[in-house]
Amino acid sequence: MVLSFSAFTFVAAIAAIVGTERLGRPLTDDEKQRFGRLLREHDYPGARLIALRYAHQLTKARARAQELMGRADLRLVRFGWDPREVSLPSRLVRLVWSEWTHALGETEKAKRAEEAFLRQHAPSPSARAPSAEQAITERAADRDAEALAKAQLGKLRAAFEAAGDRTNLVWLDAAEAENRAPELPKLAAESGIAIEELRAAAKRRKRAVLRLLATERGVEWTDEA
């Protein structure tokens, strides 16, 4: 059975709150009522306090935390929520993190994949390809994201160099050279670095990324975030 665009999005909306970004339109009155009811059933005010606490851990400032939480709230409506996949506190905390890092979250990747799927199943050939404007916009956004990511990786490399973290420099070289994150046993064999040290380096790497993000946002980094 082939679903039309509207049938596809309607079926998806029954299973979860899809969000306005994926639907490509505002929520209907029925959808808004259902979204509101679902959020109340899952104690949205309480879940929001949990996410706000995390926003404050990241930003270390009340006003910034409230502003960050507000942006996460908007993202919830834009990208929706499926309670079968993740709890509401976890969803809100992830949105806070995503907003804080400006990460290209999985929902946005999923959206692009969904848009491509919908184009492929569009009723007319002309609707199956992205518009020229859409393609140009997507390519420009990809170039911007790539330039930003290269700059961030450069800063991370500089941090490893400053810390004398040879293991993470080896990991980063391997990750950039291969088409995936390096497998630790293979990297251990090739580099002569013990696998226990590679695992310990992964923890240092996480902290280095968190420290980099905090420093860029003018926040004193602590382990608790």
Place this chain on the structure above:
Amino acid sequence: MAPLSATDLWQRLLLEAGEDAIERAASVSVAQAERELAAAGFDVAAERREAERRLRALERGPSRRR
């Protein structure tokens, strides 16, 4: 295959860095969050009212009829 793009690698590092902290943060109780927010100077009752305001705005906001 093309090398891992810088974007993909950076996103992977962000996810890796955030995962543990996200799980820890999402697992605290509402009561604990309230206590910590109050200790940090937040007006918890006002934050709950803000949540209610946002819920009402969602339910009554601009819409499109199906």
